[in-house]
Amino acid sequence: MLILDVDIPSRWVSLPSPDAPDFLTKYNLAKRGRQPVPPKQSFSSLIASYKRSHRFENLASRTRQDYDKCLLFMDKKIGNYDPTKMQRRHIIQMQMDNAEKVRWANYLVQVARVLFEHAIDLGWIERNPAKGVSMLKSKKPPRRPWPVDLIEAYRNTAEARALLIFELCLGTGQRIGDVRKMRWADIEGNGINVHQGKTGVDLWLPFTPQLAAVLDRTPHDGLFIISQPDSRPVSYRAAAFAVMKVRKEIGAEEYDIHALRHTTASELAALGLSDELIMAVTGHTSRASVVRYAGAARQKARAQVAQDARNRTKTKREK
Structure with missing residues (x-):
């Protein structure tokens, strides 16, 4: 979404989706001619902190590689968002946005759950918004053993x-x-x-x-x-x-x-x-x-x- 900068009419300011947890904050700042400042408690900083933690270091090498794919995806998509404002509905929306690949969508939720547990460890939040989010069921038939x-x-x-x-x-x-x-x-x-x-x-x-x-x-x-x-x-x-x-x-x-x-x-x-x-x-x-x-x-x-x-x-x- 774009909004015209009131101080520089020729410049447009990029805003997140209206469903994003920090949309109103950035919208009001843009209306007043102020550029949104990335919060210290951003997803990018949370991800960086998590990757330095024992939670991440203790993972098996293959699991770390799989987690890295999800963390990179989240960093690109929501890196500037404030994780303390994230709600359960936002986690579900992320899952549904990727529902065409069921395993990937569910894995994003699982990694988000771990990430928010780390945020609790840091004292950023008290409740894990990803906890309890149901996993999507694949329509593909389950694997069968070779006859x-x-x-x-x-x-x-x-x-x-x-x-x-x-x-x-x-x-x-x-x-x-x-x-x-x-x-x-x-x-x-x-x-x-x-x-x-x-x-x-x-x-x-x-x-x-x-x-x-x-x-x-x-x-x-x-x-x-x-x-x-x-x-x-x-x-x-x-x-x-x-x-x-x-x-x-x-x-x-x-x-x-x-x-x-x-x-x-x-x-x-x-x-x-x-x-x-x-x-x-x-x-x-x-x-x-x-x-x-x-x-x-x-x-x-x-x-x-x-x-x-x-x-x-x-x-x-x-x-």
């Missing part, structure tokens, strides 16, 4: 790098970002040491027979298990392209790389293993995540046990 027939089809079709990427993801149950960084030196005994970038969790994961077989015939061409010709780790784009090529050949376009992590959790859940044992492989830090990844497989396994018991009881009665 057994497509796993076998992939193994029978893929070669070299595409098969190595597949077996590392499925065999270890790790995110592709962590799989890409796996080094030959990380191998210990019949397994591999992994440091999860997102959670900061350290794991040792034994190899599956299929993964061990693929690793045995993979040349050690560099530091990284999946390396590029220049010895750097394979890029996400190159890894995704290699896997997608095979997915198209076997009709598995619905099942992406990350769905292999779901597959690992589902296979373990189908065996009746506890949340703790599944988390020991996937590195999840909450049972809620295990339920999201393996809930369907666990329900099927439990239903089978229940029906088997039911059928045994029925058979005994009929004898």
Whole structure:
């Protein structure tokens, strides 16, 4: 929004949206011919303070990268706004303005919630306006684990790098970002040491027979298990392209790389293993995540046990 400067009629003053928390203040200042002065308690200063805090420093490296994207977005959009005047409706509006990308919109709310907690620590505010804002629900169907027939089809079709990427993801149950960084030196005994970038969790994961077989015939061409010709780790784009090529050949376009992590959790859940044992492989830090990844497989396994018991009881009665 623009308003004509009363002191210099040829100059227009830029104002924020009428819904912005500081709109009236800046509007009245502009009417009196005074330029709005950015407050000391601005979002930019809050973000800068937060990034110097233990809250930010203690985040895992991958999480810091994800937070940085949101913080940069907020700094550009509302950096000069006074966070002490921010209300719940403004958080919801930011979320809705980005609703076309549900995950991004929800992540903005989550990071804003953390940011306002830091503002409380600084004594700027007493209440977190982002707390309690509901998350948007995605209309996309949830990821499903790879079916057994497509796993076998992939193994029978893929070669070299595409098969190595597949077996590392499925065999270890790790995110592709962590799989890409796996080094030959990380191998210990019949397994591999992994440091999860997102959670900061350290794991040792034994190899599956299929993964061990693929690793045995993979040349050690560099530091990284999946390396590029220049010895750097394979890029996400190159890894995704290699896997997608095979997915198209076997009709598995619905099942992406990350769905292999779901597959690992589902296979373990189908065996009746506890949340703790599944988390020991996937590195999840909450049972809620295990339920999201393996809930369907666990329900099927439990239903089978229940029906088997039911059928045994029925058979005994009929004898």
